[in-house]
Amino acid sequence: MTANTLTDVFEEHRPVLTGVAYRMLGRIADAEDVVQEAWLRWSSVEREGVREPRAYLVRITTRLAIDRLRHVQSRREAYVGAWLPEPVVTDFGPSVPDTAERAVLAESVSLAVLVVLESLSPLERAVFVLREAFGFPYAEIAATLDRTEAAVRQLAGRAKRHVEERKPRFDVDPVARRDLTERFLAAASGGDLEQLLALLAPDVRLVSDSGGKSKAPRRVIETADKVGRFLIAVGREPSADMEFRLAELNGGVAVVILTNGRPDTFFQVDIRDGVIQCVYLVRNPDKLAGMPTA
Incomplete structure (x- = not known):
């Protein structure tokens, strides 16, 4: 050979x-x-x-x-x-x-x-x-x-x-997932708590991974009220250098947040029965190097 x-x-x-x-x-x-x-x-x-x-x-x-x-x-x-x-x-x-x-x-x-x-x-x-x-x-x-x-x-x-x-039983319809992701992003970044709560399941969970290298919750946040208020609080800290990109990651649509053109945060939602059941948030810089920037 x-x-x-x-x-x-x-x-x-x-x-x-x-x-x-x-x-x-x-x-x-x-x-x-x-x-x-x-x-x-x-x-x-x-x-x-x-x-x-x-x-x-x-x-x-x-x-x-x-x-x-x-x-x-x-x-x-x-x-x-x-x-x-x-x-x-x-x-x-x-x-x-x-x-x-x-x-x-x-x-x-x-x-x-x-x-x-x-x-x-x-x-x-x-x-x-x-x-x-x-x-x-x-x-x-x-x-x-x-x-x-x-x-x-x-x-x-x-x-x-x-x-x-x-394994949680999540819906995998790509169109519904993209639509809900876009509405979720708009509500969170726009500070609309009422709209955000309407998109979250009562027992929604937010799981974040920072590896202790970036600011993010180290414990899982549970319930719509706590997750919603956390996201609204984070959304109140926008930067002129911040950009949002939708991308196909891990088999579904996700959002990559760029700061000064560099990946800063990844998040993805899982849905069931038309509402968000889980939010995954990754802020460990070691895990963001391969994220798309365009």
């Missing part, structure tokens, strides 16, 4: 490898490190014996991601405040034309699902990601994890039950 062919094969499968690693780790930098390590191993292996490059590369990436996840879990235990996954731009492109497949991919990368995946063991998370997000056969997952197919099926069933029990 020539150097060019070697690179071409890896680049062909890079989107899947990155997708697996991100869903496993919840951080772009960690995912990129894992994919880079997979490349190094791919570039030095005796590839004549590799009959299925995609399966081989997914196997390497998954195992590396499991090792990395075990390492970072202890780091997250000492994290200041709530921990949220790093927002990621999602553009599945023409390679995923089917609406049903797009919906599955979008949900698997949503903040709500990724937060729940944090409570799975590394092996359970790997099985769930490979099976539910990418549809890998049980036999292939078993080979990837060096487990029996029966053991993988058991892990898959346990992981899926765990996620279904804890």
Whole structure:
């Protein structure tokens, strides 16, 4: 296999490898490190014996991601405040034309699902990601994890039950979500508490992630009144250098707030029954570097 062919094969499968690693780790930098390590191993292996490059590369990436996840879990235990996954731009492109497949991919990368995946063991998370997000056969997952197919099926069933029990039931209609996001932004930035409260579920939650590096609540804020008043208070501090951008992030519309042209805040809402059930707010600068600015 020539150097060019070697690179071409890896680049062909890079989107899947990155997708697996991100869903496993919840951080772009960690995912990129894992994919880079997979490349190094791919570039030095005796590839004549590799009959299925995609399966081989997914196997390497998954195992590396499991090792990395075990390492970072202890780091997250000492994290200041709530921990949220790093927002990621999602553009599945023409390679995923089917609406049903797009919906599955979008949900698997949503903040709500990724937060729940944090409570799975590394092996359970790997099985769930490979099976539910990418549809890998049980036999292939078993080979990837060096487990029996029966053991993988058991892990898959346990992981899926765990996620279904804890995953909030949100509406995913993109048009409704965009409309509600725009009205939410207008009410919050315009200081219209009455209108804002009309958009919030009574038991709405606001989860913010600053990592202790920016000003943001370190505890989850609950109830419409408390969330609404917090957002109105924040909205009263606008800056002439502040801009708002709508973007497709983590499978749905989100808002990126720029200050002096640099990403300062990310927020996204989840809705059910026409009202906002959860607001995710990320202000940790380490998690905003990849946000769109135009």
